[in-house]
Amino acid sequence: MGNEDQPLLAVRHLMKRFGKGCATCRNPQNLPSGSSHCPHCGSVLACNDISFDLYEGEILGIVGESGSGKSSLVQSLYFDSPVTSGSATIATYNKGPRNIFLESAQQKRYIRNHLMGMVYQNPWIGLKMNFSSGGNIAEKLIAAGDFNVRAIRSRAADLLDHVEIPITRMDEAPAHFSGGMQQRVQISKALANKPPILLLDEVTTGLDLSVQARVLDLIRRIQRENRTAMLVVSHDLGVIRMLCDRTLVMKQGRCIEAGLTDQILEDPQHTYTQLLVHSLL
Template identity: 45%
Template sequence: MLNDLPDAPLLSVRDLTRYYGERIGCADVSFDLYEGEVLAVVGESGSGKSTLLSLLATELEASAGSIRYRMRDGIARDLATLTEAERRLLLRTDWGFVRQDSTQGLRMSVSAGGNIGERLMAVGARHYGNIRGTSLDWLGRVEIDRGRIDDIPKAFSGGMRQRLQIARNLVTHPRLVFMDEPTSGLDVSVQARLLDLIRGLVSELGLAVIIVTHDLSVARLLSHRIMVMKGGRVIEAGLTDRVLDDPHQPYTQLLVSSVLAA
């Protein structure tokens, strides 16, 4: 698998900074992300995780710094220079965003099949039978009963909604997926199944993922690398096992030692 990785990073972030007036949202964040790599961003509430994710997903404009993304044609481009049309095309084809609040990531009054098919139709699919076939296939892959294809997400449980979000995002075979606390608010057994699913899909599809979480066990299970944030800055970064088993910074040590053992 490692041999397949191209040399150039998929995403290359340098000195990314965002101010909210005088306050720092996040500051001087730099990292590279390669294809198929899962990066966890951990930290307490207010540490700048969500700001960073919004910046990366181009939902927020950076105060300083750059984000370069290697497009499907192999050319790395600065995201700030994309036109609105290019940016939105990227968002609905090459990227995915699984949100903490499923009501923001799904169309709640549109059936599960329509939710999954939306991206396909947005890029020009005009054959109902094919769209429906693809939707059914994806429902199966995210372990939702195929008989629920015409039900609306309002009738779904929290765990099912998150799985539907994943299907909706992955249907166009994106290369980069952002996940914002995808498992929070779910009970532990549902969480475990969802994590298992995400892990399977990530390795099967070779996805690059940036996952924001405050749950270190989620980070340990899914990610290859970890960035620890505090006060808007990255205070420690490295391989997941190294950071969690041998934390260098006092704050990271505090985080790791705060995890309740089951």
């Protein structure tokens, strides 16, 4: 585990609503029990009052079935989608007290380029498929203000080597790569500026088991070597068991259970978590 005293990322009361909202769903307590849909205006609360801490060097799992709000959560943190309300602070940003959701577009770009890396389930979102692999990494470095061509190529080569992409393929477009290789290029791009926080959204979904194992080994190695804090979103409890120190369980936009991963998988308290765990056994 990382620094027990101060979380690197602290999220409080995050709300993400799709739809205009109305008097009923602006107070989420009014929603029907076990539902994220407002019966009056049809809005959906993808994230309903989510709070958690992420510590340096820790891997925190977010687990739940499709539609539980997991991806909406990480996409909100990476500013892909605006939040409805709530706060998030990063200890290494501006001495930590500022709500990053309220920052300017310029500051949000700074946070995306320096403090966070994102790896999407679909590499076609995270990569420009017709750029070279090295060019994808260069894009991230240039966005952070690095314009030295020699240094950029050297860093790109180091990163691709780190994720076991042959340097001979650095100038090749990821469109020609397998799914597992595309995910590894995405990871190398996300790591380009050595961000303290890495967000991983269903990164092994759709990959063959042997390829999944290599990607998971790579994630663990990065965490071990760099002390990178990671938020790992998955519907696969096997992935969560292998990677995560602690886990949050989401259902219908709410966090229904949280704790040490071993504890949650061996002695789940909530009925829904029990169903999830038993479906794995």
